[in-house]
Amino acid sequence: MRKVIYLDNAATTRTDPAVVKEMTPYFSECYGNPSSLYDFAKLAKDSVEGARKSVAQLIGAGQTEIYFTSGGSEADNWAIKGGALAFADKGRHIITSAVEHHAVIHACEFLESRGFEVTYVGTDEFGRVRPDDVRNAIRDDTTLISVMMANNEVGTIEPVKEIGKLARDRGVLFHTDAVQSFGHQRINVDEMNVDMLSVSAHKFNGPKGVGFLYIRDGILPKQLIHGGAQERGYRAGTENVPGIVGMAKAAKIAYENYEEKQSSIAKLRDYFVGRVLSEIPYTRLNGHPVYRLSNNASFSFQFVDSGQILIMLGMKGICASGGSACNSSSAAASHVLLAMGLPDELAFGTVRFTFGDENTREEADYVVDELKDIIKKLRDISPAYQEYKEALK
Ligand SMILES: *Cc1c(COP(=O)(O)O)cnc(C)c1O
Numbered sequence: 001m002r003k004v005i006y007l008d009n010a011a012t013t014r015t016d017p018a019v020v021k022e023m024t025p026y027f028s029e030c031y032g033n034p035s036s037l038y039d040f041a042k043l044a045k046d047s048v049e050g051a052r053k054s055v056a057q058l059i060g061a062g063q064t065e066i067y068f069t070s071g072g073s074e075a076d077n078w079a080i081k082g083g084a085l086a087f088a089d090k091g092r093h094i095i096t097s098a099v100e101h102h103a104v105i106h107a108c109e110f111l112e113s114r115g116f117e118v119t120y121v122g123t124d125e126f127g128r129v130r131p132d133d134v135r136n137a138i139r140d141d142t143t144l145i146s147v148m149m150a151n152n153e154v155g156t157i158e159p160v161k162e163i164g165k166l167a168r169d170r171g172v173l174f175h176t177d178a179v180q181s182f183g184h185q186r187i188n189v190d191e192m193n194v195d196m197l198s199v200s201a202h203k204f205n206g207p208k209g210v211g212f213l214y215i216r217d218g219i220l221p222k223q224l225i226h227g228g229a230q231e232r233g234y235r236a237g238t239e240n241v242p243g244i245v246g247m248a249k250a251a252k253i254a255y256e257n258y259e260e261k262q263s264s265i266a267k268l269r270d271y272f273v274g275r276v277l278s279e280i281p282y283t284r285l286n287g288h289p290v291y292r293l294s295n296n297a298s299f300s301f302q303f304v305d306s307g308q309i310l311i312m313l314g315m316k317g318i319c320a321s322g323g324s325a326c327n328s329s330s331a332a333a334s335h336v337l338l339a340m341g342l343p344d345e346l347a348f349g350t351v352r353f354t355f356g357d358e359n360t361r362e363e364a365d366y367v368v369d370e371l372k373d374i375i376k377k378l379r380d381i382s383p384a385y386q387e388y389k390e391a392l393k
Contacts, residue, residue: 005359023207058251071201077103144172156291284300306350
């Protein structure tokens, strides 16, 4: 494979070799089914429970409050649909934000098609939800609020602690999608006033296809996956033992030397942003200047189309994305960028670069140099740019 410069860590990450090493024995040596009763399987069961305990500790939760899932999408679906269904007798109104991941938005739309009402609160120009808007949206029949911890497209960190407090004061369930945050922000479920929280391993150098939903003791969203009695009887299916073990290992690594790692990623990202903004005209940085994940740089380049930018970056071995990976095959402008008030023209010229701790300054420099050249070439053949220049004369 040719060398790639990978700047799409919000889409997925490289599984850490130390994680792969930890997982390997669970495929072909310790392959017992954790539900089996003989000693051979007990090793698998103990490893799953050990993993549960270790991820629980990282978010200030109890071991019995962690439920393993097939990833972030399942955790989000479970929290939203299961939470809404569990409290449907009390009310059928849900509040979420307009900038959520599709796993949340589409789960809410499904509920709307089944007679639930959903309020999608907007954001400011930086993609940040205003807690007052959430407060004003709460009604007597509101049973669930879901607002993400940090946004996957523009990196904006949401005021979840305040929103959690509002929910708690009104006796409303609060879920947060922490898929972009776990491993990148400190998380404490009590301090944040959250009742349910979604995590996915492949966003923090763990394996794909595994995640968990934290569910506060005493809360029981309706079960979505019926079958065997795994996960305390609430989520059927033989445990993904290698995945679960790998996720716990990746989580442990993510929070080792956490401050150093995050600040060095932020430093490289800031350097990259500085160069792009000063060297490429008619460019804006999307997302919040302060409340922002350390790895995210999302830009809108005026007069050009992100699809063309991404193809040309790809030819140079550079991996980035337009909006979010889940949108990359659709022609619609990102719902996140539109909710932030970006005009279509800018939304279509948006490229997201997300850094990881393996990226180097040489890579950042190479990408800026190539990007400069690509944007210039595309603008030279852009009718919108030519028109703009004509008008200036
Ligand atoms: C990636 C992502 C998801 C989906 O997680 P999967 O494990 O890929 O299903 C959900 N929410 C956010 C914010 C994400 O970034």
